[in-house]
Amino acid sequence: MTDDNETDNPEKKSVGGELILPGAALLFTLYYFYTIWDVPRIAQVSALFVGTILIVLVILLGIRIAKQVKAGEADLGLGRIVEPKNFIPKRLALLGLTIAFIYFVDWLGFTLTVFAFLALAMLLLSEGKKKLLIVSLSAVVAIGGYFLFIVAFQTRFPAGPFEKLMAGLF
Amino acid sequence: MEFDPGLFVDLFIRNFEFWWIILPAIFLGLIVGAIPGFSAANTIIILLPMTLAMDPEIGLVFMVALYASSRMGAGIPAILVNIPGTAGAAATPLDGYPMTKQGRGQQALAISFVSSVLGGLLTTVVTLLAMPWLSQVAFYLHSVEMIVVMLFGISLIASIAARDTLKGLIAGFFGLMLGYIGADVVYETPRGTFGFLELYDKVPLIPALVGLFAVSEAFAVIEGESILSQRGKEAMQKASWAETMEGVRIALSKWWHIIWTSMIGLVIGVVPGAGAAIASFVAYQQSRTYSKTPELYGTGHVEGLVAPESANNGVTSGTLVPLLVIGIPGGATAAIMLVVLQYHGVTMGPDLFMDNPELAYGPFAAMAVTYFIMIFTIAPLARYMSRITVVSTTYMSPIIISFTLVGSFVPRQYMFDMYLALVFGVIGYVARKTGYHTAAILIGVILGPLLETYFLRALKISEGDIMVIFSSNLGNILWVGLALSLAVPYLIQLRRAKQAAA
Secondary structure, three states: OHHHOOOOOOOOOOOHHHHHHHHHHHHHHHHHHHOOOOOHHHHHHHHHHHHHHHHHHHHHHHHHHHHHHHOEEOOOOOOOOOHHHHHHHHHHHHHHHHHHHHHHHHHHHHHHHHHHHHHHHHHHHHHOOHHHHHHHHHHHHHHHHHHHHHHHHHOOOOOOHHHHHHHHHO | OOOOOOHHHHHHHHHHHOOOHHHHHHHHHHHHHHHHOOOOHHHHHHHHHHHHOOOOHHHHHHHHHHHHHHHHHHHHHHHHHOOOOOOOOOOOOOHHHHHHOOOHHHHHHHHHHHHHHHHHHHHHHHHHHHHHHHHHHHOOOOOOHHHHHHHHHHHHHHHHOOOHHHHHHHHHHHHHHHHHOOOOOOOOOOOOOOHHHHHOOOOOOHHHHHHHHHEEEEEEOOOOOOOOOOHHHHHHHOOOOHHHHHHHHHHHOOHHHHHHHHHHHHHHHHEEEEHHHHHHHHHHHHHHHOOOOOOOOOOOOHHHHHHHHHHHHHHHHHHHHHHHHOOOOOOOOHHHHHHHHHHHOOOOOHHHHHHHHHHHHEEEEEEHHHHHHHHHHHHHHHHHHHHHHHOOHHHHHHHHHHHHHHHOOOOOOHHHHHHHHHHHHHHHHHHOOOOOOOOHHHHHHHHHHHHHHHHHHHHHHHOOOHHHOOOOHHHHHHHHHHHHHHHHHHHHHHHHHHHOOO
């Protein structure tokens, strides 16, 4: 569905993206080892055991990828992570909206922030089409979520002006 | 614990009293199961705030009912439009879709429903009856054996569920390292916390699973405006009661096939990480192997549809066995159930069966009741419910992102947890796109703290001697099993490559 394997050169696999997660794992493991440097040995053993295995696995993957690249079967392009390329701006914009959602939900509360996020994100993904439907749907989902989670189940969602205003009624 | 028929009867009656939560969960599960890329696991994550607010027993009944019905729902798009709702339904279209193309779509749906319900019901009852004995297994597992069992679980997920064993292992061990984040339980030294006080008490599991499953999936699916072709939409508009009844009759005539293929699903489901995808393909392959008409498979053959559907529902109860008996989740949904139960302070393992048998056996009774209720509710409504597959990702993705992120805030009330969920979302997105198994990362995060605790316990007993991990006979047998589980697939692959080259 989302795993299309297109690359610039159809004969070569782009495997550079496959190194991102192992790279992050390797860096994190080394950082973790640094943080346990001064603790007693008995408290180090478990992390050293698992971390060492992880490092060996990452090295094995690195060797495998290096062999593929050397044999001309693969290149170090990012491949599937950035494909299809025309979705990169949309995906980055959605990521930006998501960060803004987390930032503002603390002040605006659940209902208003969900409404704004849904409306903006849906407009972004639909490329500005069906504005009325999207605004209406966003309002229904946000208010529905408010009644289901906050009113009916008394869930402790972030409260903002809307929730404080409605608290007098429910 | 001894076999107690009275307890089981009480449990069934008690679970029938939860019909008011089972019924909506069934419909919801059927809908989300039918939406490709939107699994039961994701739905449970979205509804976490609700589930966490419920009584643990009711929350568990809700999750189990949703889980069981989503398995059935996943077959709908697989049969009608050749798009499996989940990986567990990946073998369903092999014969289900050709039936649709022959104009027997409604019949195929009815066959799928009957096979799913009967297969799921049978395996649930078998598991329930076997649990008093299965629950004793944990008494033989001490700290050394538990270390091997946990590593075994990670390696099985890597070698069976993930397409690439090496990448599956990296994902699992990366998860274990992430699970080690937090203050040391004995010396209280912060480790791997990047200076965040919010991580001193370990990585909170709910943000981790929200990010790895829901957020990453929502970012991945936006590439497609809609999942269906015009022909698929048209296929869903057609409906015929007579065809549905004929499908039910045909499926019931294949009762023996349903029994043995669902048992394949149960056995595979008990193995952590194996899951419905493996079970359905193994059942399909076995069905074809022992068939008198193997040449008909792939052309719209009824037995080719019955086998994977019975098997993937047989898996459902199987995955709960390692979760309840030794606290190791057998799959993604079981992992989420573990998170919810841990939130409520419920500890898995043999003590649960003695201290709280209603909660230990309850999921299986709830599952049996769910399948029973589905017989009368789902088949008549199936064709209408399949229309949900036309929902556009334009609307679906933002709803998933916003509700799951807020859900990750609920347990601890830290804004930090929402950012953490987003970080795990990025990790999950990269993992999905580059072929690393997100469930392996999550199970690693869950098992990390437990593995560390068992390591510390074993080392204290042995006064710091690392060789203690090879000191138990049962543990050594498990080590050999672990090594074989990793080596055998590699050796088979090597042999095939040599044969192909020769």
